[in-house]
Structure formats: structure tokens, C-alpha cells
Amino acid sequence: MTRTLVADLPSHLDETVTVYGWINTLRLQRRMQFVLVRDHTGLIQVTHARGGEGDEIEAAFERVTAESAVKITGKVVGNPQVKLGGLEIVPERVEVVSPAEPKLPIDEHTGLDQRLDWRFLDIRRPSQHLVFAVQTTVEQAMREVTAEEGFTELHTPKLMGTASESGAEVFKVDYFERTAYLAQSPQFYKQMAIAAGIDKVFEIGPVFRAEPSFTSRHATEFTGVDAELAWIDGVEDVMAFEERLLQRVLRRVSERHGDAVTEHFGARVVVPETPFPRLTMADALTKLRATGWDPEGAKDDLDPEGERRLCALVAEETGHEFVFVTRFPASVRPFYHLRPEDDPTVTESFDLLWKGVEITTGAQREHRHERLIAQAREKGMETEPLAGYLNCFRFGTPPHGGLGLGLGRLLMLLLGLPTIREVTFLFRGPHRLEP
Amino acid sequence: MTRTLVADLPSHLDETVTVYGWINTLRLQRRMQFVLVRDHTGLIQVTHARGGEGDEIEAAFERVTAESAVKITGKVVGNPQVKLGGLEIVPERVEVVSPAEPKLPIDEHTGLDQRLDWRFLDIRRPSQHLVFAVQTTVEQAMREVTAEEGFTELHTPKLMGTASESGAEVFKVDYFERTAYLAQSPQFYKQMAIAAGIDKVFEIGPVFRAEPSFTSRHATEFTGVDAELAWIDGVEDVMAFEERLLQRVLRRVSERHGDAVTEHFGARVVVPETPFPRLTMADALTKLRATGWDPEGAKDDLDPEGERRLCALVAEETGHEFVFVTRFPASVRPFYHLRPEDDPTVTESFDLLWKGVEITTGAQREHRHERLIAQAREKGMETEPLAGYLNCFRFGTPPHGGLGLGLGRLLMLLLGLPTIREVTFLFRGPHRLEP
CATH class of the missing domain: 3.30.930.10 (Bira Bifunctional Protein; Domain 2)
Structure with missing residues (x-):
């Protein structure tokens, strides 16, 4: 498995790649799961259509917590509706390398001193x-x-x-x-x-x-x-x-x-x-x-x-x-x-x-x-x-x-x-x- | 006054330059004064024929101590007898910028510990x-x-x-x-x-x-x-x-x-x-x-x-x-x-x-x-x-x-x-x- 950096995805259109990063945001809808993954070079949307019973990817996205470290393998596809460079990944494999505890100690409203603690x-x-x-x-x-x-x-x-x-x-x-x-x-x-x-x-x-x-x-x-x-x-x-x-x-x-x-x-x-x-x-x-x-x-x-x-x-x-x-x-x-x-x-x-x-x-x-x-x-x-x-x-x-x-x-x-x-x-x- | 580095002297043959450095060695003979000057790029011989009474350069070289910081202005001349790249400087002006005390606390025979003190x-x-x-x-x-x-x-x-x-x-x-x-x-x-x-x-x-x-x-x-x-x-x-x-x-x-x-x-x-x-x-x-x-x-x-x-x-x-x-x-x-x-x-x-x-x-x-x-x-x-x-x-x-x-x-x-x-x-x- 070779890592592809998020910033390099535009040159891998229609290829299957693996990105390594953190779960930035989970938006889990009734039919679709939208997961933003972040590495040190940028953000990419991972878009998965729920497959129902036995869908391992669906299950993984239900379980995974924000800020968990993951490897996601999938195809890079163009989608003009996606804001992040018009690209998204359609996942084929999701590996949670290191899960984050569900409750994060800081968020965007936390003051400086507590942010420095974490x-x-x-x-x-x-x-x-x-x-x-x-x-x-x-x-x-x-x-x-x-x-x-x-x-x-x-x-x-x-x-x-x-x-x-x-x-x-x-x-x-x-x-x-x-x-x-x-x-x-x-x-x-x-x-x-x-x-x-x-x-x-x-x-x-x-x-x-x-x-x-x-x-x-x-x-x-x-x-x-x-x-x-x-x-x-x-x-x-x-x-x-x-x-x-x-x-x-x-x-x-x-x-x-x-x-x-x-x-x-x-x-x-x-x-x-x-x-x-x-x-x-x-x-x-x-x-x-x-x-x-x-x-x-x-x-x-x-x-x-x-x-x-x-x-x-x-x-x-x-x-x-x-x-x-x-x-x-x-x-x-x-x-x-x-x-x-x-x-x-x-x-x-x-x-x-x-x-x-x-x-x-x-x-x-x-x-x-x-x-x-x-x-x-x-x-x-x-x-x-x-x-x-x-x-x-x-x-x-x-x-x-x-x-x-x-x-x-x-x-x-x-x-x-x-x-x-x-x-x-x-x-x-x-x-x-x-x- | 512009500084010329010792390493650059070969490209200044027959020109008048000023080197800034330290007195490395003084060899003061009856007719001639040979003074080695060192900067961070090398050593150069400064060769002065004694002029007798009223010769300010002769007097400066008599007074100056080893390791004093000096500026020496003079002409770069070729001399195949000189070991240091076949070049020497014939001085026109000697300025002792910062004199060293006559007795140095370490020399080439000093042990490591005292060398570290100095x-x-x-x-x-x-x-x-x-x-x-x-x-x-x-x-x-x-x-x-x-x-x-x-x-x-x-x-x-x-x-x-x-x-x-x-x-x-x-x-x-x-x-x-x-x-x-x-x-x-x-x-x-x-x-x-x-x-x-x-x-x-x-x-x-x-x-x-x-x-x-x-x-x-x-x-x-x-x-x-x-x-x-x-x-x-x-x-x-x-x-x-x-x-x-x-x-x-x-x-x-x-x-x-x-x-x-x-x-x-x-x-x-x-x-x-x-x-x-x-x-x-x-x-x-x-x-x-x-x-x-x-x-x-x-x-x-x-x-x-x-x-x-x-x-x-x-x-x-x-x-x-x-x-x-x-x-x-x-x-x-x-x-x-x-x-x-x-x-x-x-x-x-x-x-x-x-x-x-x-x-x-x-x-x-x-x-x-x-x-x-x-x-x-x-x-x-x-x-x-x-x-x-x-x-x-x-x-x-x-x-x-x-x-x-x-x-x-x-x-x-x-x-x-x-x-x-x-x-x-x-x-x-x-x-x-x-x-």
C-alpha cells in the first residue's frame, strides 16, 4: 500500500489510491455517508452510499469517531458538486488505524489556556x-x-x-x-x-x-x-x-x-x-x-x-x-x-x-x-x-x-x-x- | 577600505589589498621581517625589508605580539620561494586593531583540559x-x-x-x-x-x-x-x-x-x-x-x-x-x-x-x-x-x-x-x- 497525499489527488483522477489521515467530520445521512478526511496537505470528501446489512464500510463509518486516524482506499472521482476541488473518494476499504475517544477535550469554542493543555x-x-x-x-x-x-x-x-x-x-x-x-x-x-x-x-x-x-x-x-x-x-x-x-x-x-x-x-x-x-x-x-x-x-x-x-x-x-x-x-x-x-x-x-x-x-x-x-x-x-x-x-x-x-x-x-x-x-x- | 580574504589573494596578484586577521608567526631578522597573518580562510606571508629609523611598518612589527588582530594593506606579489601559494604581501600600512597580551596562556604543548579553559x-x-x-x-x-x-x-x-x-x-x-x-x-x-x-x-x-x-x-x-x-x-x-x-x-x-x-x-x-x-x-x-x-x-x-x-x-x-x-x-x-x-x-x-x-x-x-x-x-x-x-x-x-x-x-x-x-x-x- 502506498500513501497518496490529499494535495496530490487531482493527478490521480479515476485511480484507486489510499489516503492516510484523520476523520475531520462525519455527516451520516440516511442513504449516504459523507466523511471528510484530513491529512497535513488538505481535506478530501469520502462519499459512501450505504449498502445495508453486511456493508463493512457503512459499519466502519458508523463506528468511527472524529479525529481517529484512518487509512482509506478508494477511487478518486470528479464531482463538480463537491467543494473541495471537485473531487471525492468512493471508498473500497476503511481501516481505523488508531481510534479517538468519542469525547474530545477541546473544540472550536475552547479558550486559549485549555487549548494549550491539549x-x-x-x-x-x-x-x-x-x-x-x-x-x-x-x-x-x-x-x-x-x-x-x-x-x-x-x-x-x-x-x-x-x-x-x-x-x-x-x-x-x-x-x-x-x-x-x-x-x-x-x-x-x-x-x-x-x-x-x-x-x-x-x-x-x-x-x-x-x-x-x-x-x-x-x-x-x-x-x-x-x-x-x-x-x-x-x-x-x-x-x-x-x-x-x-x-x-x-x-x-x-x-x-x-x-x-x-x-x-x-x-x-x-x-x-x-x-x-x-x-x-x-x-x-x-x-x-x-x-x-x-x-x-x-x-x-x-x-x-x-x-x-x-x-x-x-x-x-x-x-x-x-x-x-x-x-x-x-x-x-x-x-x-x-x-x-x-x-x-x-x-x-x-x-x-x-x-x-x-x-x-x-x-x-x-x-x-x-x-x-x-x-x-x-x-x-x-x-x-x-x-x-x-x-x-x-x-x-x-x-x-x-x-x-x-x-x-x-x-x-x-x-x-x-x-x-x-x-x-x-x-x-x-x-x-x-x- | 575593503577586506580581501586570504583565500582570494591569488586573484589579486599585483594589486594593493587589505587583509584582516591575526598575527600567526613573527620571524624578525636583521634585514627582513617575515610575518604570517592568518584569517579564517588561510595564511599569508607579509614580507617587509627594514627601512631603519622612521620606518613605521618596521616599528609596528617590532612591537606587535603574536595573536594580535591586525589589518595589513599592501601589494600582493608573486614569489616562488614562498610556500604559501607562492604569494606574499609587501606591506604599505599596518594597523594593530586589537593587541594580544605578550604571554599566551596556551601553546601547542598544552593539555586538553587547559586548552578547554582557553x-x-x-x-x-x-x-x-x-x-x-x-x-x-x-x-x-x-x-x-x-x-x-x-x-x-x-x-x-x-x-x-x-x-x-x-x-x-x-x-x-x-x-x-x-x-x-x-x-x-x-x-x-x-x-x-x-x-x-x-x-x-x-x-x-x-x-x-x-x-x-x-x-x-x-x-x-x-x-x-x-x-x-x-x-x-x-x-x-x-x-x-x-x-x-x-x-x-x-x-x-x-x-x-x-x-x-x-x-x-x-x-x-x-x-x-x-x-x-x-x-x-x-x-x-x-x-x-x-x-x-x-x-x-x-x-x-x-x-x-x-x-x-x-x-x-x-x-x-x-x-x-x-x-x-x-x-x-x-x-x-x-x-x-x-x-x-x-x-x-x-x-x-x-x-x-x-x-x-x-x-x-x-x-x-x-x-x-x-x-x-x-x-x-x-x-x-x-x-x-x-x-x-x-x-x-x-x-x-x-x-x-x-x-x-x-x-x-x-x-x-x-x-x-x-x-x-x-x-x-x-x-x-x-x-x-x-x-
Whole structure:
């Protein structure tokens, strides 16, 4: 027995095939049985005229429950009355491979939290399948670019011996006789790769944040996309790389899934033009304050409301969905962000906003050992716990910079979904470690 | 200033270029200064005739230390006496971008453990660069196959609410007011994806083992390659997939790095023919006992010595580097491995051995809810902690199977290196959480 995918049925008209899938819907009428079968490529109607006593197919369709896994062998026939591509299968054999219990724990009215409890059933919806097909395409497109540009793909450790940056948001692990910490980002390690002479590094992997945040954009574990580039002339090189990356991503998603994304989510995939608009933080604040945001002028960083407003303003002026905000104040950036020679109060850093949400933080890093130490001290940090990090700058480390991008946020915005929980295979939050 | 890579210098003969790299060697003679500069693509000799007082280049080369990061501008000239491709650079400008401290903490005589302390310096060796270039190619080749075959790439959570399989080897994490566990493998989650109707799933990501093992093949954190295939006809489908995967991997590595691997490691990359040899565990034990291994016939699983001997025997008989060992006894396999109808004492499982070392464990999984429960009970397991897992088999889950492959072991064997510590970017073991 060979499997035929539902999407391939049009090329098997009048042939006998076997489809493998799930019972999507049963409509059992007095004379006819209409059964929709779903596989990962689509839906097909199986149409059976009841044969009465001794009709095994009729009996099988009476017994089978929705969401059971089945193999159905039959002839593909054209029927202009059928909505699903004008095709149906007239069954010759029905095998219930794995029956579903009659009562399903979720249905189309179930709220998000309970759907997440039964995520494997939730994902059976074609729209959720599309999420992960798009995710696969997004990563393929990213790797097209990194392969073309000579990146080395690395796997940096998630277990660390010291808590990076700030201890507060780091998960602690019992590690034999001591404590380990889960990496909040590959930041330290990808810079170490640059110090090791690897020219450009790339990683897609889990990052962990012990923050008790419950917003639509936060998770305690999420997939980070990280890149770091050596020998840059400035942070502009990092931003230009991200433009190439995202343009390719959106082009591939548009080509492969554009219509499906619109059909399932009502979202339009726009391939962005490069360069993306750029604004310094100072200009962004001026622009925002002119709209009434932060009337006291007390904020020196963007809040979610500021991000939304700024994107709306830029979209209005330029028609572009993206905007780089650059030159963040040193006060709101980590000690290792490089500061321009002409203004040590700011950093050679950026955030990338898309449709009102920050999806990336990036920067040129300070690669000069003595300046790093000075900047750490200025932030009131002890340098001893940083020794492992600082050592990387003692033996010849070129200028470099990089970025970190949240894959879940990217997918959420791409598909127009309200929360990263809908685009994460199995979401993890302060109250959710299951399933 | 534009960078020219060392590998591209032959096409810039008689032009003035700038190379960015590290001082590899300084040979400062009375009349001449010979400086080898290394970037990630190769080595080039920079040859300077001392100009005496006021010669800035001479002075720079006197001051600069080995491993400093430099930019050198000069003319590319042909010189048949130079070993490195018959080319050298006559410098016009030398910029020390980032100086190295004069005393390096490791050199070519340093032992492995101290080299790992200074891994970023250790990796500057071209042979270590090759390791990660090969790793990148290995993963690209794997993703070529999974893309062609319609796999969905997933990111399964590393934080779990319950300890999978056996609690003993699982790291515990302080998770707000409760305990989380680090995933030992994506096993549970990739099966959940199959239950979700995703047809084939693939993941490359970290796995965590709290084992106090100190062998050359073990780590507490390593990169796992995991795949799971739905609607298989049997475990043979999983093995055939792995053959296609590894054949592609070794073909691409051979094409792109075959000569370099031989040059740096003395290893020959052999593209394997398919099918790989297969032996049932029973036949493997018979064969091994004939050689004097396990004379009492007490063992029902292979030990490292058995794996080495078996591979040697198979290589002698067939000339093949790989062998699948199949039908492991149920006693040495987890409860969720499917058992064949004709013999419930064994499982539809396999290990793949390569050059004497196990690199993969795979199996068809039991997808029938009641049999899973029976097999768990037979192993003396409580079914309540397994509820989250067992739920996946209550609502229609097709036959499926998959495999897990250790990326580090694959690379170690491919390059003929003695330990996975040499092929891991930053090794993690019971005594090593740094750098």
C-alpha cells in the first residue's frame, strides 16, 4: 500500500489510491455517508452510499469517531458538486488505524489556556499546521542567507557556570555539587566565537528568562535567532545584514505561503524594501513627544505604547512596516555596547521594531579590554565575576557586532496573531510547564 | 577600505589589498621581517625589508605580539620561494586593531583540559576552524534531506514539568515556586507533534544528561539531532531515512572538506553505500561470542568493547563502516518501543554503530494506548506521572518512529578525533561549566 497525499489527488483522477489521515467530520445521512478526511496537505470528501446489512464500510463509518486516524482506499472521482476541488473518494476499504475517544477535550469554542493543555489536538487545525510550515520556511530562508554569507552555525552551551549580566532573571540548575545557570542569550558565547577567529556566527536555539512576565510577547523559554559578525566597520553592517535576512525571510514566506497566510489569518505578507527606515532614539523621542506621548519628557527608553506609536508614525510617513531605532542611551544598554567617539552618552546599538513591536536588539560590541572594564565599573559592576567574559578581549579581538531576534515574535507579527503562545509549539510561562 | 580574504589573494596578484586577521608567526631578522597573518580562510606571508629609523611598518612589527588582530594593506606579489601559494604581501600600512597580551596562556604543548579553559584561543587553530566548518556542512546536508522530504522543523521545550523516563539523570531547575526538569531528549515532544498531525518532524538542539560520566563520548549537554516520521510501515522506514541522511552528510563533507579533513586529521571521508548492513541483536551476540567476547553469554546488550568488535567484524566482512543492530531485547529498551507481533521479547528498535561507536538509537514507537500502558506496567512504572505522555495516544495517533543522533559523536568519528570535547564548541561535563 502506498500513501497518496490529499494535495496530490487531482493527478490521480479515476485511480484507486489510499489516503492516510484523520476523520475531520462525519455527516451520516440516511442513504449516504459523507466523511471528510484530513491529512497535513488538505481535506478530501469520502462519499459512501450505504449498502445495508453486511456493508463493512457503512459499519466502519458508523463506528468511527472524529479525529481517529484512518487509512482509506478508494477511487478518486470528479464531482463538480463537491467543494473541495471537485473531487471525492468512493471508498473500497476503511481501516481505523488508531481510534479517538468519542469525547474530545477541546473544540472550536475552547479558550486559549485549555487549548494549550491539549496542544497536540489544537495543532491539528490546518491554520496551526500553517504556523509551523511558515516557521520552517522562515528558518530555511535565514539559513539561505547565512550560508551565502559564510556564517558558521554554532551550538553554544545553555548551562553556564556564572549568571550572566543580572542574576535576577536567570534560572538556577542543581548541577552535581554546585549551581549552574540557564543561558539568557548566547551573547557571551557568540562573542567568544568571534574572539576564536570564527568570522560570522549564527545560532537558532532556546533561551531562558526567569521573568514573571505574563504579556503576549513574553515566555520563560523561547527560540532565539542570534548572529554575530566580526570585522565590522560599524553597527550599520549589522543592520544591513538584518535587512537582508528579513527581506529573504518575507520573500520566501510570501512565495510559499502568502495566499495561505491571507486565507487562514487575514494577514498580508509584505516583502520589505531595503534600507529600512532608521531613526536615532533622540529623534524618535522628539517625534513621539510631538504626538503627546510622555508629555513630561521623563522617559529615555521606549515603552510598548511608544513602540506602537512610533511604528504607526513611520508607516504613515514612509509606508514601511519596519523601523530601526538607533543610538540608545548608554544608561539603558548593557556595559558591553560600544559608544561612539563623538558621544559617550549613547551606544552604537539598535532595536528593530515591526508593526509596533520590538523584535530585535543589536549593537556593535566594545572590543577593547580596558574600555570594557571602565564601562562595567561605570555601571557599578564587579569585574571579577566577568573575568571569563573579559578574558576574551585580552588576546586580539576584532571589532564586531550582532543581533538577537525572537522567532516567536517574528511569527506572531507575520501571521497577525495576538500572542506568541499561538505560534509556539509548546509555550512555557511562569505558570505553564505542561504539556 | 575593503577586506580581501586570504583565500582570494591569488586573484589579486599585483594589486594593493587589505587583509584582516591575526598575527600567526613573527620571524624578525636583521634585514627582513617575515610575518604570517592568518584569517579564517588561510595564511599569508607579509614580507617587509627594514627601512631603519622612521620606518613605521618596521616599528609596528617590532612591537606587535603574536595573536594580535591586525589589518595589513599592501601589494600582493608573486614569489616562488614562498610556500604559501607562492604569494606574499609587501606591506604599505599596518594597523594593530586589537593587541594580544605578550604571554599566551596556551601553546601547542598544552593539555586538553587547559586548552578547554582557553577554548577561544584553542579554536584559532585552523584544524579547529575546520571542525566547525564541517559541522555547518553536516547540518546543511541534513536540512537538504529534511527539506526535500517535507519535514517540519520544530523547537521543543527544554523545560519540562515532570522528569521524563528516569528521574535519576535529569537536571532540576528552580522554577518560580516549583521544580522544572531539563529535557533529556525531545522524545516525548516529537511524538506529540506526530499526534498533532505533523507528518515528519526534525530538530537539532541541546539535550541535557545529569550523568556523572567522564568518557570521551559523554557530555552533560550536547547537540542532539532528532527526527520522527508518521505513518511508517515499520522501523525499516526510519533506518532507510537515516541512511539517506548520512549518505548526504558524508557526500557533502567529502565534496567540500574531504581534502582538508585528510590534511588536518589524517581521516578519509567515505561516502557510504546504501543499504547499510543490518544485524539483529541475537545474530550480533552470536557473532561476537564466536570471537570470545562475553564467553559466559551473560550480556543482552552491547558494551563499548562489543560495539568495537562488531564493527570490526562487519567491516571485515562487508567493507562497510556502518552497521544497524536491530531487534534489541525489550528488557534493555524503554517501554514505548514497539514489539513485533511475532516476538514480544524484542523491540522494533535499532542502534546505528559507526567505526565502533553507537551514534544513534531509534525505534518504531508503540502508538496503541492500551499496549503502552501494559508495557509501562510491565516495566514496573507508575502510569500516573506518564499521563501527559499517554494522553497523546487517546485521540488517534498513527504508527510512527524516529531516531536520535549525537552530533558530537558523528563529528568525532568523521574527523577521527579521540573525544567529543575536541568537536564541541564549549564542552560541558560534570566538572566543567566554564568558560
